[in-house]
Amino acid sequence: MRLDAGDIAELIARCHAAIDRHGDHLGVLDSAIGDGDHGANMRRGLEAVFAERAAIAALPLPAALERIGLVLVMSIGGAAGPLYGTLLMELGRGLAPDADTDAFAATLEQAIAAVARRGRAGPGDKTLLDVLYPVQAEIMRHAAPERIAACARSAARATEAMQARRGRAAYLGARSVGHEDPGASSCALLAATICVYLAEHRPS
């Protein structure tokens, strides 16, 4: 993961733009099974990161990830803040600056485990974990970025058939089936955005 300051700044800009573009849709998804504020929360979080992107991009990648995590925790609010924040803070803390794909996949696995503990959720609970697990598996098998992006999107779509067991949607029980999980959706959107950039730039 040899990403320089320019890569980090551009990735932040692209994630910010993607969430801004799809924020309304995330809100619609969340209105169906949650409290409807996921789009607004994610926009607030990514705007806070975007505002700090110059300072963040100047950091080595692990420190940059940790800082982004903290900014997200403090700005997103709702349950998504601690979940995304935990993912990035744990990833940043565990990642060596010169990590290769295998080391990155191993650290990501640990970070995802921390998210699962934080949210007391697991596979099939209709959360962003249902995107993170398959994405991590694809990275571990050195899949091409395009393949990982496609996997993230289909994993988010697959949450439609699941019944929520965590979060506000869990209160709906069986009525949560038939709607894509908004957290899974934003997670897939961000993962795909990052992968598209990596596919274009192919860092060694």
Next chain:
Amino acid sequence: MSETGTPARPANVGIVIVSHSPLVARGAADMVRQMVGDCVPLAWTGGNAEGGLGTHVAGIQAAIEAAWSEAGVAIFVDLGGAETNSETAAELLGASRAGRIVVCNAPLVEGAVIAAAEASGGSSLAKVVATAEELSP
């Protein structure tokens, strides 16, 4: 968005109330205050950073600071996000303080009132938490 009591005995466990609704949080804090007066440090936070319904880590951190007691702090939350955010806020305050903060598995209003009553007698954090959690099935 918080109020702090001056503890008669500084060792009493503090109580923090976290709700998605500022009105709920404040109302529960009013009930606690009526029950125990200024005997326990007490703070509440409700709503997201923009004043809408929700919870946010910075607000919860501020409430924990306001109700901080060397004896520890018991937090009472309503819905899931409040719990996740409270745990995160506690961790971000550092390991030494996080070890003395418990997010209770208890009803918000009843839990906070009964915990405060227990805390006002000088009970330990573990005892305060256990008393409140007895309310949960």
